[in-house]
Amino acid sequence: MEIAVERGRKRRPVGSGIRWTSVVTTLFGIALIVLLHWMVFFWVNTEATMGIVQRIFYVHVPAMWVAFLAFGIAALSSAVYLWLRDERLDMAAVAACEGGMLFTTVGLITGSLWGKIAWGTYWEWDPRLTLTLLLWFIYLGYFMVRAATENPERGRRLSAVIAIVGALDIPLIHVSVLWFRSLHPQPVVLDTRQPMNLDSDMLLTLMIGLLAFTVLFLGVIGFRYGLERSRRTLDIRLARRTA
């Protein structure tokens, strides 16, 4: 399937619409990130119990939120791909999974650095931490299956199943601190059992962080999707030439 878009005399696989949308979204995301840093380091109050180290919260929570969003997009795209077999959905899933892996890594590293000060250790085999590490390994498996399967179509189908199964871990990660005895702090925003006890300035900083990370992710994911489209167009051209 040729996915190229006509652009002047040259055939470019990435449409200029996607490219410009990605550029504008990424720039907006960067502006929000600058605002977030100003708020984190110069504006928001310091938390009374944990002190300065609590500021890691404003990068850790948005990173994990974006990771969950990315894996959710990947699972949804993969499910529809298995149904419709539209390659664009598989490309969207690959792009989202790569972003999800990166943001999970950021979440794990920032969480470990916070844990060293708060718990006295970088790592604890706590249910939430263990399930998050499991999520990272499941999606590592997603890429390994794609790379190891000789038949690309089969690889896409198998990895789609992994993306769907992996996403089942996300709700488990969320409820793990409620169901099991856990060192990890309880949810402060998404807890339905009690009213939210987060300072309004801290909540605003967190919301700006969530928005900044989401916008930046959506912008960069547009480029990653474009890369996947270009790669497949190149593969098709090379296959045609060899045939």
Added chain:
Amino acid sequence: MVAQAPAVNRARRLRLALATVSLLAPVLTSVLAPGAAAAQATELGRQTLGRPYWHVFIAYALAWLLIGWWVVSIARRLTRVERRLDSE
């Protein structure tokens, strides 16, 4: 004017005494309670950035290094593939 002189002198002496006490207070403290003064000096000496600050800076630096590396890697891969597509 002459009748107010003793009151002025008293006030001046009082200010002088307060200034002397405030200047000598750290010295007197260190002489009378050497342990407390030493503890205070050590506490002041410890006022550096400290580990929590470094952990915050390292967390933010690593996060942006990783995200930056991802963006650059996408840009490089995209440029390489498009160059090959153009040459095809």
